[in-house]
Amino acid sequence: MAADLNIDITQVTGTGPEGAITEKDVTGFAEKAKTAQPKISPTAGVIAAGLGIDPGQIDKDGRIMKADVLAFKQNADFLKFADPQEYTKPMSAMRKIIASRMSISQETSATVNYNQRVDTTAMKQLREELKSTAKITYTDILVKILSRVLLEFPLLNSSIVGTDIVTRNYVNIGVAVALPDGLIVPVVKFANKKDLGAISSEIKSLAEKARNNELETDEITGGTFTITNIGMLGMESFTPIINQPEVAILGINTIMDTPMVVAGQVVIKPMMNLSLTADHRVVDGSVAAQFVARLKELIEKPGLLLL
Template sequence: MAKVVIMPKFGMTMTEGTLTTWDKKEGDKIEVGELLFQVETDKLSNDVEACDAGIVRKLLVKEGDIIECLKPVAIIAGADEDISSLLNEVSEGIESEEQSNIKVPEKKIEEIKSENIKSGRVKASPLAKKMALKKNIDITLVEGTGPQGRITTEDVEKYIENSKNKPEVSPVASKALENNYAEKRVPMSGMRKVISARMLESCATSPTVTFNIKIDTTSLKKIRNALKDVCKVTYTDLIVKIVSKVLLQYPLLNCSVDGNELILRNFVNMGIAVALDDGLMVPVIKYANEKGLEEISRSIKELAQKAKDKTISVDELKGGTFTITNIGMYGIESFSPIINQPEVAILGVNKITETPVVENGEIVIKPLMNFSLTADHRAVDGSVAAEFLAKLKVYIEKPEMLFL
């Protein structure tokens, strides 16, 4: 039975999506669970699988079209099933299925030539073959412009003339050819396109400054060890808990800019950057300032896994007020993270380095972690950013201060 495929709704706030790529074309067979198309929203890129098996009989929209949620995008039916009435229902003015199947595009000359080479045959006039043989030319390299890609004497002459005009190949170029060195263009994935657009938007929107500070993580390590039998928490879990509390004392770092107004908040929705094989997502822990450490730890793990499995919803990626990105596990000691719009600040977490420091007149080794805060200077002055980091240092080095 013929089925209409619709634009899915991935979250309560989603109203439309951009169909970026068709993974099947009209006439292709498709099974349940096979990838049919890809959808991109302002926060998410999703693969859409077929819920029904059959033949892709009609694609109702083009790649790049913006489609409202629940609107028809394709029809899947049996190979010989009549879908004309269904076509009339879903879209006016679409050519009947029979008409669209009659139109077969002409093969390109390059495709015909490729077929001929694979089959061991070359379409060329006898005179063209004789000329190529006399000039010691591989006729399969000549592009034919005659009927159905047939090679003419004019084609051979043009090939000879073009060869004369080619510059001599340098030793470096010869080496590159010998080793098959080559450039290759590959299209960006839907997720990479979203990331690219968002990064450009952020750099164009926010005049930023990055501030760095080293903080002793001895106390964080003690807390981790003390809790490991109850709840296995990470440094990120602990930092989220502490930063969520400190932000309430510095609302300018937790605000957003709207024209000539600042939107201030008395709550923290903490975004956590999650690296994926093909990009990056920032799930959001809503009202992180109210959550306990165990709940924060569980939320981070669950959202990160959803992001990696591509089962995360649009709603779980929206509403962030501040973001933390941790790349310390890669050995990075300092970087300038890019703000996740429309937020005004992002905190980069770097590796812990065992560092000699002077304490009470003696040299001791301390586990220091560098924090990199990027802030939007429209809302956050240097003094405010510095005070925030100084307070963060106090609470990380003496977390018992949070209870005061």
């Protein structure tokens, strides 16, 4: 019995005839050992109490020291993750397409990223003024601005076919829509021919069809430039991946109240970062910089769209 209970029989005091050790002596010793407080140094005791460790859990012959407590804690932390689990599920059809296209895009384009901070005061005022007549979003306004600027900078609205660069006199802007299983990019065709109200209505309609899985093939093809807005998720900057065979994509970030110096005074302005990714095979840095500067100008002075 002593061996089964892992007891050193020489430590048990017998109460039987002539000091013989009885079964009761062994079980009593075992119970006493369970409740006995182990010997522990003062420092180790303080550390154990602070860590919520019962010294009785530490298997140590002799006095428990600081190193014993810390070793026990480290082992306990490890055991929490000693049985890691991995779960495997097949990619959905949509995720397979996204994975393939993103990989191809990264392998195809020589991408360069450009970031520009813009003051959205005027754009916010415009949106507020239009609230009574239409529910205009920042994405709607930015698509309208892009439809103008892309015609001024046709290389950003182009694509490569073989060894040729194809430019266009029209603008088809893809607007990325997040879905539970991935991302889809419906296209606003001939955005340069449409007013802000028409663009807004079409974006809402396409987004609703995307969420209901009702988009036609024609509504997700033919894009010449893409915009992706994750500002509502609080992102300050990111690097969007070009939607092939396009040569550029614009990422829209969150609007943040930011201290700015204006005429020597510190004022709070609603600032937003534009994140442009462009294919350097077609778009040189100077062209991309001018393109972003023009976007900034029209975002900060949207009234110029009337000219």
